[in-house]
Amino acid sequence: HKHKVLVTGGAGYIGSHVIRQLGEAGYDVVIYDNFSTGSPQAITQGKLVVGDLGNLERLYQVFAQHQFSTVLHFAASLIVPESVKYPLDYYTNNTRNTLNLLRCCQNMGVNQLVFSSTAAVYGEPKENPITESALTLPINPYGRSKLMSEWLIRDCGVSSSLRYVILRYFNVAGADSSGKLGQFSKNATHLIKLACDAVLDRRSNLQIFGNDFPTADGTGVRDYIHVEDLATAHLDALRYLEQGGESQVLNCGYGQGYSVRQVIEKVKTISGKDFPVIETQRRPGDPACAIANADKIHDVLGWKPKFNNLDKIIHSTLAWEVQKENFTSDLNTNIPIPHKLSLTS
Ligand code: UFG
Numbered sequence: 001h002k003h004k005v006l007v008t009g010g011a012g013y014i015g016s017h018v019i020r021q022l023g024e025a026g027y028d029v030v031i032y033d034n035f036s037t038g039s040p041q042a043i044t045q046g047k048l049v050v051g052d053l054g055n056l057e058r059l060y061q062v063f064a065q066h067q068f069s070t071v072l073h074f075a076a077s078l079i080v081p082e083s084v085k086y087p088l089d090y091y092t093n094n095t096r097n098t099l100n101l102l103r104c105c106q107n108m109g110v111n112q113l114v115f116s117s118t119a120a121v122y123g124e125p126k127e128n129p130i131t132e133s134a135l136t137l138p139i140n141p142y143g144r145s146k147l148m149s150e151w152l153i154r155d156c157g158v159s160s161s162l163r164y165v166i167l168r169y170f171n172v173a174g175a176d177s178s179g180k181l182g183q184f185s186k187n188a189t190h191l192i193k194l195a196c197d198a199v200l201d202r203r204s205n206l207q208i209f210g211n212d213f214p215t216a217d218g219t220g221v222r223d224y225i226h227v228e229d230l231a232t233a234h235l236d237a238l239r240y241l242e243q244g245g246e247s248q249v250l251n252c253g254y255g256q257g258y259s260v261r262q263v264i265e266k267v268k269t270i271s272g273k274d275f276p277v278i279e280t281q282r283r284p285g286d287p288a289c290a291i292a293n294a295d296k297i298h299d300v301l302g303w304k305p306k307f308n309n310l311d312k313i314i315h316s317t318l319a320w321e322v323q324k325e326n327f328t329s330d331l332n333t334n335i336p337i338p339h340k341l342s343l344t345s
Contacts, residue, residue: 009075011038140285175320182320253292
């Protein structure tokens with residue numbers, strides 16, 4: 001039988017990939033998105049409500065119209081340097097809006113939540129790989145806004161019947177293997193995406209932000225995870241909660257780190273194309289290294305990643321970036337919402 005779930009930020013990069021898998025698994029999906037960074041083209045199924053989480057009244061209406069078993073909360077701002085520049089916007093859009101959503105869940109009797117958190121809550125970890133019990137000392141407003149959201153969720157888990165799975169994402173990249181879905185966001189700042197842009201001559205060079213980190217080659221090290229595997233983790237988390245599982249905080253990564261230089265070399269090798277690389281200073285708020293210890297998610301959810309391979313991630317990002325032009329050329333007119341969606345406004 002069908003379960004109805006609310007997906008906030010469902011028009012975004014990760015939310016849209018999760019929705020595709022939810023559709024395949026027979027879930028009934030309602031999307032709540034304000035299209036601040038999401039894209040209508042990313043929505044492959046579900047019922048769309050265009051709304052902002054700052055609008056509590058609107059949110060209550062949606063909860064009143066539908067009986068949700070679970071909320072999957074993706075809607076958030078996520079660019080580290082931007083959060084350094086505009087902290088209050090991050091606390092509003094991430095922390096305050098999570099509070100709104102929790103209040104709505106509580107008052108409307110929804111007691112299962114899957115939350116998109118981030119490795120940024122760990123800040124500059126003392127040890128890598130990072131376990132979930134490591135200290136959370138975020139070093140930028142983005143990480144703090146997400147950690148505060150986690151605290152709100154945990155406190156509600158104590159005070160009410162709320163059960164949750166908080167997923168702390170490491171560096172997400174790649175695209176859905178259908179070829180129909182990937183990262184649509186125009187101002188994406190992520191390394192693999194920008195390197196692919198350089199391959200495709202959409203930018204003249206790629207910058208390396210910092211070559212003096214305490215890492216093997218001096219550049220930042222990250223644990224890159226394929227978006228399809230991350231999406232699967234959400235379905236696993238959802239089923240876990242449906243089976244009565246207790247609240248969890250789980251890292252989502254592969255447990256393997258690659259430096260910025262290593263990523264760039266791989267992009268060049270895979271694409272067969274060279275591009276200029278400029279070494280410049282560190283970006284504000286960037287840690288040296290973030291690698292997940294992912295034992296817990298394997299144990300608790302039985303999560304089985306299928307694309308644990310940086311080559312595959314880069315391949316799929318490149319394939320998507322090439323393919324995406326077909327989408328954007330059709331759609332740079334003013335089609336706000338695909339026809340097949342039922343739009344509540
Ligand atoms: N980088 C460059 N040049 C670029 C872009 C990035 O050198 O043009 C470097 C960064 O300095 C960093 C690495 O590549 O060392 C990865 O940077 P991204 O911008 O791709 O991703 P971040 O690590 O900054 O942040 C991402 C998500 C966060 C998440 C974090 C967890 O945006 O939401 O990963 O590690 F919290």
